[in-house]
Amino acid sequence: MSDEISIAAGNATAPGQAGEGVSPAPGAAGRKVFVKTYGCQMNVYDSERMTDALVPQGFSATDSVEDADLIILNTCHIREKAAEKVYSELGRLRKLKAARAESGKQTMIGVAGCVAQAEGEEIARRAPVVDLVFGPQTYHRLPELVTRARAGESVVETEFEIEAKFRHLSTPSSAPAPTGRRGPVSAFLTVQEGCDKFCTFCVVPYTRGAEVSRDVDQIVAEAERLAARGVREVTLLGQNVNAWHGEGPDGRAWGLGELLHRLAGVEGLDRLRYTTSHPRDMDDALIAAHRDLPEVMPYLHLPVQSGSDRILKAMNRRHTRDDYFRLIDRIREGRPDLALSCDFIVGFPGETDADFRDTMDLIERVGFASAFSFKYSPRPGTPGATMDAHVPEAVMNERLQELQALVAQQQKAFNESLVGTSCDVLVEKRGRNPGQVTGRSPWLQPVQIDADESLIGEIVAVEITGREANSLFARRVAGQDGGQAHPQRVRA
Ligand code: SAH
Ligand code: SF4
Ligand code: F3S
Secondary structure (H helix, E strand, C coil), X not given: CCCCCCEECCCCCCCCCCCCCCCCCCCCCCEEEEEEECCCHHHHHHHHHHHXXXXXXXXXXXXXXXXXXXXXEEECCCCCCHHHHHHHXXXXXXXXHHXXXXXCCCXXXXXXXXXXXXXXXXXXXXXXXXCEEECCCCHHHHHHHHHHHHCCCCEEECCCCHHHHHHHHCXXXXXXXXXXXXXXXXXXXXXXXXXXXXXXXXXXXXXXXXXXXXXXXXXXXXHHHHHHCCCCEEEEECCCHHHCCCECCCCCECCHHHHHHHHHXXXXXXXXXXXXXXXXXXXXXXXXXXXXXXXXXXXXECCCECCCHHHHHHCCCCCCHHHHHHHHHHHHHHCCCCEEEEEEEECCCXXXXXXXXXXXXXXXXXXXXXXXXXXXXXXXXXXXXHCCCCCCHHHHHHHHHHHHHXXXXXXXXXXXXXXXXXXXXXXXXXXXXXXXXXXXXXXXXXXXXXXXXXXXXXXXXXXXXXXCCCCEXXXXXXXXXXXXXXXXXXXX
């Protein structure tokens, strides 16, 4: 999960794409919306759906904040100063709004996402420039909220209405356009939202609410729509994605393993991924899906946070380091080429040097292809925020550096081990230089290939010829697959 990203959800959701058959509201045509996204992939997905929801109102997306009639900050509250960053951004937007007003243009400003949920009315109070504040589970009502704000109301909506949102997401008129961050051939699909785990450091159960799973039919319909638009890879999203237990067409609650089997059968979808998983919810069926389904990519983000049993307990992660080792062994048994990625927190209250050594030892023993690591940041309202024995900033810095150096070394070794081998790459977009295209390996690294743009959207067999810190270089080779345990379908 990225620390903070900042992108426009701008990939122009043209009217007629998401808003088929719906006429713009009278007098509203031609308005532009700019969404700035912070936080996790689910916020990226949500930003795009917000734009989609506004199409019937005559809005289209813009990449230029200066041109926008509606500016939405889709915020994240996961680590420190998130709220402060939002307020300073709002200070900049106040000036922009004033400058646009001078040339006779009205600008509306909205704050969405997890800071909106956590701060609610406080935002409107501290930053009167804001016209509407709405939590992550209310954006399906955005057209109505915008209309109310235009009429002069200061709108604050932070109800948890997740079922209504999922129903809205599943109506064909709000069908997601293939605008996932990785390009039109790869898209995100939210299957589950919210969290019941209450790790003591984490704000997500408070900002996203209780766990809710989407039903199988809704998910399959969305996957089919994406596939029909040329999407070949889908990443299923959930705060706790492997706790997903949606109702199947047979009336039973399915698990994620079963869902992956169903989605593997969707014509045109060749690659499936999911994120983010909790170790407690890796059940037998899901582990078997990694072994049995060639569509499930051999890459798993499985955060452990700490390698110390004492700290894992204090974090309320509800498993031990040995549980994690055993789990990894079981998954790797069925899928030996699995690449693992992880999240770590250093400096949780009470973390001693010995605890940190346990984390370093866990990393040594497991071996990760990549990892995100963070200094502990007390979040208001979480149990961790009231714990004593704070770890000094300097110690956290040292631990973070040491941990990141080890992970970087492992990442380098993993990438190096691929040089000279062959694999399949899903070609996603133009490359860095003319005559190059960029795709993704099964293990999620970006791969630069000397090849023609006509290959975008194809899965091609390549030989890895070199590597950089975060990406690989490759040349095309003939034929099917190159030694993956599970060959992927390759189009010549
Ligand atoms: N649902 C996912 C993680 C969601 S948050 C899971 O259970 O693993 C993404 C990552 O942010 C977490 O894995 C954790 O490493 C980090 N994080 C969350 N809260 C944090 C905090 N208070 N301080 C520092 N890092 C935090
Ligand atoms: Fe946060 Fe824990 Fe839930 Fe992940 S499982 S979202 S870390 S409370
Ligand atoms: Fe951030 Fe909310 Fe996602 S706090 S990480 S945007 S769930």
